[in-house]
Amino acid sequence: MTEAPSELLSERKAASGRLAWFLRALRGDPMAVAASIWLLIVVFAILADAFSLLGDNRISLKARNLQPFDFSQGWTLWLGADALGRPLLVRLIQAASTTIGIALVTVLTSLVGGTLFGVIAGYFGGLIGNIIMRVSDIILGFPTLLVALFGLYLFGPSVLNLIMVLAITRMPAYIRVARAETLEARERLFVDAARVFGGGSLWILRVHILPSVAPTMLTLASVNLAMVMLFESGLSYLGLGIQPPAVSWGLMVAQGQGYLSSAWWLGFFPGLAVMLTTMSFNLLANWFRIVNDPSQHWRLVSRRR
Numbered sequence: 609m610t611e612a613p614s615e616l617l618s619e620r621k622a623a624s625g626r627l628a629w630f631l632r633a634l635r636g637d638p639m640a641v642a643a644s645i646w647l648l649i650v651v652f653a654i655l656a657d658a659f660s661l662l663g664d665n666r667i668s669l670k671a672r673n674l675q676p677f678d679f680s681q682g683w684t685l686w687l688g689a690d691a692l693g694r695p696l697l698v699r700l701i702q703a704a705s706t707t708i709g710i711a712l713v714t715v716l717t718s719l720v721g722g723t724l725f726g727v728i729a730g731y732f733g734g735l736i737g738n739i740i741m742r743v744s745d746i747i748l749g750f751p752t753l754l755v756a757l758f759g760l761y762l763f764g765p766s767v768l769n770l771i772m773v774l775a776i777t778r779m780p781a782y783i784r785v786a787r788a789e790t791l792e793a794r795e796r797l798f799v800d801a802a803r804v805f806g807g808g809s810l811w812i813l814r815v816h817i818l819p820s821v822a823p824t825m826l827t828l829a830s831v832n833l834a835m836v837m838l839f840e841s842g843l844s845y846l847g848l849g850i851q852p853p854a855v856s857w858g859l860m861v862a863q864g865q866g867y868l869s870s871a872w873w874l875g876f877f878p879g880l881a882v883m884l885t886t887m888s889f890n891l892l893a894n895w896f897r898i899v900n901d902p903s904q905h906w907r908l909v910s911r912r913r
Contacts, residue, residue: 640895643888650708650885653701662701668693673871688873690863696873699855700881706856708885710771711836717775719829722782727817729783730790731809741787744780752777756839760848770849774836785828786821793820830893834886841882857882 634640656662662684669692674681676688676696684695725744729737747755752774759773793799794817802812841858843849850856857878864874 634895637895637898639891643891643895646884646888647892650704654705654708657698657701657705662698665694665698665702671695673867673874675871676873676877687877688871690874691867691871696877699860700857700877703855703857703860703878704881704885706850706854707837707840707858707882710767710774710840710850710856711833714771714774714778714836714840715829715833717771718778718782718832719825721775722779723786723818723821723825725779726783726786727790727813727821730787731794731813731817737787740783744783747777748780752839753842756843757846757848760843765848765851767850767854770840770843774839778832778836781832782825782828786825789821789824790817793817796820827893827897830889830896834889834893837882837886837889 634644668689671681671685671689671693673691674685674689674693677686678688679686682695684698687696687700690696690699725740729740755777756770756773759776760769763769763773799812799816802816807815840849840856841861844856844858845862847862850859852859860878861875861882864871864876864878867874
């Protein structure tokens with residue numbers, strides 16, 4: 609009767625130990641700490657917007673193109689107002705939920721689909737593997753932005769079409785990496801031992817191959833998250849992404865382009881938000897790669913010193 613609670617206690621201790629190790633590793637990289645703080649601020653702002661804690665966002669022509677850093681106004685107007693008098697800070701937070709939400713759904717879709725197809729192509733090979741890889745090569749033969757522009761022009765600009773187009777264009781990278789990792793993992797001794805003891809293909813894939821492939825795929829996903837954000841912002845800037853009355857950072861930059869000489873803050877702050885967020889995702893992706901590669905742990909030690 610005491611074995612189950614003791615096992616549960618040991619699992620909790622192991623989980624807390626891993627969390628403590630990750631926190632120490634994060635503390636050893638000041639740039640990753642700064643990136644984490646920025647992303648936490650963005651997440652808390654999005655949650656505040658979701659619970660309607662940001663105040664009024666109605667049109668006010670009296671505040672049209674209000675300059676930033678006028679602290680005599682309400683805190684929502686500290687970054688100024690847009691051409692219709694709406695608080696720019698509130699608009700930035702609303703745009704953050706759109707831009708980051710689309711990036712997360714796109715990366716998750718391409719991660720799951722690309723890993724699945726890549727593992728199948730690497731483990732089974734044959735005709736199915738060749739078909740998967742040739743389709744991936746065809747998609748990779750065209751620039752991502754060009755394919756996205758053609759797809760959105762053909763099917764129309766919408767959130768669903770934007771997610772599907774970006775997910776399909778990013779999926780070949782996951783397929784190629786997952787296939788390479790699977791080809792290397794399936795030749796290891798523990799996989800041969802699993803076959804000898806009667807393990808089926810699906811069981812081997814679930815228990816042995818996927819856990820070996822997962823760290824590399826998650827690192828690739830963290831890198832692609834920033835890239836997808838840039839693609840979404842670029843497409844929205846060109847008018848083929850998010851459409852009004854919805855808002856995204858790229859759309860805000862496009863709407864502020866005509867006011868650069870008279871109201872520079874309309875395009876500057878959304879562009880700054882894109883830069884800081886994509887840079888934060890890239891810094892955390894680099895930290896995640898170092899943490900998951902034992903041969904790179906010395907970098908964390910040297911940074912801490």
